[in-house]
Amino acid sequence: MSVTPLKALPLDQLRERTSAKWRTYPDDVLPLFGAETDFPLAPAITRSLTEAVRIGDTGYTGPDPGLRAAYAGFAQRRFGWTPDAARMRSTCDVIMGVVEVLRAVLEPGDRVIVTPPVYPPFYDGIPEAGGVVERVPLRDTGEGWELDLPGIEAALSGGARAVLLCNPHNPTGTVHSRGALAEVAAIAARYGAVVVSDEIHAPLTQPEATFTPFLSVSEDAARVGFALVSASKAFNLAGLKCALMVAASEEHTALLHAMPAEVEWRTGHFGALAAVAAFAPESDPWLDSLLAALDENRRVLADLLAAHVPGARYRIPEAGFLAWIDLSGLGWGENPARRIRREARVALHHGPMFGDEGAGHVRLNFGCAPEVLREAVERIGALVRS
Incomplete structure (x- = not known):
């Protein structure tokens, strides 16, 4: 159709x-x-925010605005993956979530792999979390770009402690393959490293490509990974400040829940309302x-x-x-x-x-x-x- x-x-x-x-x-x-x-x-977002303004619903974000369940339903419909809402926690935006996750898993001075050319705030977020940027550029195949898997393994075997992925990749628009993501997960598991996957552009994957949520790739990925997701790019909500940090293991869920309450209090109330509407089937x-x-x-x-x-x-x-x-x-x-x-x-x-x-x-x-x-x-x- x-x-x-x-x-x-x-x-x-x-x-x-x-x-x-x-x-x-x-x-x-x-x-x-x-x-x-x-x-x-999206009309559902306009209605939600208009009603909130009408009734003066402009206070603090509630303890459960429905955001986690809404994203789980969206991921199931759009990606064929149903993350556990109990393994999510919200915050202000994806980069803030990246910083908080890295802060929870790194020791000061630990090296974090990025895959340039890549979203500029990665270069600032890693030092904010106490880490050091290690560059492993994408490989240009002549037809597109792909992750340099041998380069990532070399960096992890040399002591890097984490990989910060951009999937889909900004700025190239590359949707990393399931096989490549599974290999990243296996390599990270081999060296006891963590993978943090920024998946903010995932809802904008075109039909000829298949977006694969990193945490869904394999048991290794579920064990080593975190995902950062938001409605902000697809639905143009960046100013409303709302993102989700997602885990898939008991250990990483415990790390999310051990974060200070202030990390979640930074979630914008209008951001949460808008994201619930964005992630609804109606949108x-x-x-x-x-x-x-x-x-x-x-x-x-x-x-x-x-x-x-x-x-x-x-x-x-x-x-x-x-x-x-x-x-x-x-x-x-x-x-x-x-x-x-x-x-x-x-x-x-x-x-x-x-x-x-x-x-x-x-x-x-x-x-x-x-x-x-x-x-x-x-x-x-x-x-x-x-």
């Missing part, structure tokens, strides 16, 4: 927003940086429509780049609304986003922020109207021609 793609809101309406995407740069700049999207909220059709819109945009972007920026190298992502684009062939230096913003008036995320592998790259947010995407790429194309 075909799904009608969700329509993005018009630019004049979007510019009424006061979030970072719409207040960081002047109105003549098209903002395609960051991870906010331009679509209307599944909205999510399907969003995926259809993003599917169109990721393919339109490939055509636009080929027509207007022929020196760009771009692989259509398997998940998310973020495009990782190599512009190193244009000779615009290590950080081409600076020139693009200054001269083309298009704001993109700076590639070098994702690690050394980001030199010459930009990250573009295509969670917008097709006409906005076209205008942005045409502006960059004009800069190429000049």
Whole structure:
């Protein structure tokens, strides 16, 4: 059955927003940086938040807002996995959850593997937790990216104590295979290490790919792993501050429950209300429509780049609304986003922020109207021609 793609809101309406995407740069700049999207909220979320405002339900987050059960149901419907709601705990956002989990399992100075190019806050969260970043870059196969399993094993055998995964991967949009994840789990189990899997982009996996929750992969994964999940990326709820830390073993569940109460008190009340609505079956059709819109945009972007920026190298992502684009062939230096913003008036995320592998790259947010995407790429194309 075909799904009608969700329509993005018009630019004049979007510019009424006061979030970072719409207040960081002047109105003549098209903002395609960051991870906010331009679509209307899922109707169930709008109703939930509107009713909360109507009755003044703006206090502290309750002890059981239904968040854990809602996510368990969502994961079962969307991923074929039913995590145990009793093995979850909420907090403010995914990176805060990463920090708290790492703080619970690391000794000061322990090394934590990241797989660049990767989400920039990983580089800050690990030191905040007392760890040291160890880089094991993704491998470029020529057709896509994959985890460097021998590199991960070498780092763990050399004393690294944890792996911080991004699955699906930001910025490449790679959905790591079940086999690769199972091997990471086996390697971690062999060396007594922990795997923390950031799965915030999982709901945005396109139909031709299969997202595999790390904790569901194997007994090893359940024993060594934690997952961090949130509705914030798929449903555009980042400002409402709500995420879940998920365990699958008795030992890791005990670690979650031993965290200070303040870790859970940081959960935003509106974030919890919105996430319950997002994870409800009622919001599944909205999510399907969003995926259809993003599917169109990721393919339109490939055509636009080929027509207007022929020196760009771009692989259509398997998940998310973020495009990782190599512009190193244009000779615009290590950080081409600076020139693009200054001269083309298009704001993109700076590639070098994702690690050394980001030199010459930009990250573009295509969670917008097709006409906005076209205008942005045409502006960059004009800069190429000049």
